[in-house]
Amino acid sequence: MGLLSLLSGLCRWNNNDEENSAARSFILSSVLWLAFVVSLALILATKFVWPDFLGGTAWLSFGRLRPLHVNGALFGWLSMSSTGIMLYILPRLTGVRLYSERLGNLTCLLWNLLLIGASITLPLGYTQGREYAEFILPLDYLFMSILALLGYNVFKTVARMKDKAMYVSLWYFLGSLVWMPFTYMVGNNFLMDTTGLGGRGPVPGVNDAMLNWWYGHNIIGMWFSTLGLGIFYYFLPVLTKNPLYSHRLSLIGFWTLAFFYVWNGQHHLIYGPGPDWLEDVAITFSVLMLIPVFAVVYNFFKTAQGSWHLMFDNSPEHLPVRFFMIGGLAYFLTCTQGPFQALKAVNSNLHLSYWVVAHAHLAFLATFSFISMASIYYVLPRLLNTSINLRLAHWHFWLLCLGLIIFLGILHTAGIVQGAMWLVKLEEYDFVTGSALFKPAVEFIDIVRLLHPFYFTLWLGAGLMATGVMLFVVNVLLTFYKADSPGGRLRSKGA
Amino acid sequence: MYTALILFILAGSIICLGGIYYKRSIVLGILVPGAMLLIIIAFLSTAVLPYMEKIPATDKGVPYSERALLGRQIYVREGCWYCHTQQVRPIRTDAGLGNVSQPGDYQYDYPHVLGTERTGPDLSHLGGKYEDDWHRNHLMNPRPKTPEEEGMAGKVKGSVMPPFSYLSREETEALVTYLQSLR
Structure with a gap:
């Protein structure tokens, strides 16, 4: 019943001009998609322990659910929640109403259609076969129009601003909306129809790999990071109750990020078949990335100084702080990991191992998802004029953190183990030429067998995290339900 | 430049x-x-x-046969490339996996299947390593299910590869042709 009324509420809001209704629709949708991708994550983790689990069915096989998990988490949960929070923040930073709530709600509806489309096409095996860009062409066009509508709405809002001095969050939001359409277009074969080309595409395979990683890297840097940092910079002073330490520093961070980030794509293919000079350029710029990262991190630590105790405060008012602080710390971790992984010596040991998977989860789950969750906990009571179930939220936090520590610890360790095992070689000397021939000393399958206990522990960690996240979803849905029930604010206004 | x-x-x-x-x-x-x-x-x-850089041609960078191409499409569709790489790097980690990959090797690969992660072994030079039957058995279910299957060609104990028993006979044959063409 609750769910039905929620869904009808979602449809009702689609044609709604009420203030903040777009932000509300986006947050509700993102949370529903979160529940979906977390269930997928659990299925995938189970498949590592019991590979025959749901096997033998085409649309439930690992290779088809994995892209749905990744794209759902990125474009469903993270993009939608960030957008929703951005739409909440915009009027508060610009001092004017959102240009069109109706347009925002329509964007949200289209976005949900996009993800429903992806949830059908990906399991059926319709894919572009490029990481992070698996959506087929019609969905690409839909997503480009969504971005155009969203950009129009946001830029129109900012153009109405009277005070032309903008807080750094707005810079990041506008930057994201400028960069994202170009990045997405490049990553999706320049929006060309490439099906049925028979192996020979518009560019040779090696350049295709470069373009793919140009995109795969920049979608994180110019969309998820920038949206996330915009939200981060808004809530940093709000939650720590201190003024931002330095605007100049945040600005240096913004422009150096805009400059350095886009050159790094090739560090995903170090020692690969691409040109060496490009790898050197990518590594140089990866190390330079420490500048924007430490601009953010230094600002974070200086602003948060003296407010760390709020993390341990159990009052409802300070509930978001702990999620936010963990997000900030994880940002520090994941963004120092990045340049360090790009170094050739480190990369040759860790690349292609589970370390990469750990790094991705550290960035998307521990950093930006935590920031999104903190923001939702902050925004929802204000949007819906109700309170959040504190007990559920605390369970959410501790289960998620415990699961995360197990999950990330095990994944990083597994990566190091894999890298070390791959290095073990038998040397055969050729006494005629004097050169040495190396052969793997450990059979590949023996490394897989060695990882079985890791897979099992991962599954346990994933189970804990999934439970925590599901509590979050239930909590948010209950909050919406409470607001929508008789006596709640929404119903009483007859909206 | x-x-x-x-x-x-x-x-x-x-x-x-x-x-x-x-x-x-x-x-x-x-x-x-x-x-x-x-x-x-x-x-x-x-x-x-x-x-704009010129890519020198290599022996590996040749067009696929029609059936191998169909197999390649299945390889992409089923997401084999999420767990198997097709790149051999000039470093100790990859020593012994075969010839180091050259840009020309991928002349006819679109979309590319270089991969990012090795849950399973690298497949750059898989062709000719096993018999066709090994691959058929392995794709049907990579692990031995019954005592009789233990020691059978293509049944690997401890593998975490998903079973691809749902592929039709033609699809399996095409996929095997593609895998055997990777030399």
Whole structure:
């Protein structure tokens, strides 16, 4: 019943001009998609322990659910929640109403259609076969129009601003909306129809790999990071109750990020078949990335100084702080990991191992998802004029953190183990030429067998995290339900 | 090429410093063109410049047969490339996996299947390593299910590969042809 009324509420809001209704629709949708991708994550983790689990069915096989998990988490949960929070923040930073709530709600509806489309096409095996860009062409066009509508709405809002001095969050939001359409277009074969080309595409395979990683890297840097940092910079002073330490520093961070980030794509293919000079350029710029990262991190630590105790405060008012602080710390971790992984010596040991998977989860789950969750906990009571179930939220936090520590610890360790095992070689000397021939000393399958206990522990960690996240979803849905029930604010206004 | 690269980096630095120097006034006029230019400059340097480089032909970079191409499409569709790489790097980690990959090897690979992660072994030089039957058995179910299957060709104990028993006979044959063509 609750769910039905929620869904009808979602449809009702689609044609709604009420203030903040777009932000509300986006947050509700993102949370529903979160529940979906977390269930997928659990299925995938189970498949590592019991590979025959749901096997033998085409649309439930690992290779088809994995892209749905990744794209759902990125474009469903993270993009939608960030957008929703951005739409909440915009009027508060610009001092004017959102240009069109109706347009925002329509964007949200289209976005949900996009993800429903992806949830059908990906399991059926319709894919572009490029990481992070698996959506087929019609969905690409839909997503480009969504971005155009969203950009129009946001830029129109900012153009109405009277005070032309903008807080750094707005810079990041506008930057994201400028960069994202170009990045997405490049990553999706320049929006060309490439099906049925028979192996020979518009560019040779090696350049295709470069373009793919140009995109795969920049979608994180110019969309998820920038949206996330915009939200981060808004809530940093709000939650720590201190003024931002330095605007100049945040600005240096913004422009150096805009400059350095886009050159790094090739560090995903170090020692690969691409040109060496490009790898050197990518590594140089990866190390330079420490500048924007430490601009953010230094600002974070200086602003948060003296407010760390709020993390341990159990009052409802300070509930978001702990999620936010963990997000900030994880940002520090994941963004120092990045340049360090790009170094050739480190990369040759860790690349292609589970370390990469750990790094991705550290960035998307521990950093930006935590920031999104903190923001939702902050925004929802204000949007819906109700309170959040504190007990559920605390369970959410501790289960998620415990699961995360197990999950990330095990994944990083597994990566190091894999890298070390791959290095073990038998040397055969050729006494005629004097050169040495190396052969793997450990059979590949023996490394897989060695990882079985890791897979099992991962599954346990994933189970804990999934439970925590599901509590979050239930909590948010209950909050919406409470607001929508008789006596709640929404119903009483007859909206 | 290097001149262009250095010019691009210089241009980027100027925009970047200009943005920082301009502080927060007249932001929209600076932000939108500045942000757009920075991403385009980086795109030109890291995607267009390498595209202009000549790729020497190699023995591995030859067109696929029709059936192998169909198999390649299935390889892409089933997401084999999520867990199997097709790149051999000139480093100790990859020593003994076969010839180091050259750019020309991928001349006919679109979309590319270089991969990012090795849950399973690298497949660059898989062709000819096993019999066709080994692959058929392995794809049907990679693990021995009954005592009789233990020791059977293609049944690997402890493998975590998903079973592809749902592929039709033609699809399996095409996939095997593709796998055998990787030399």
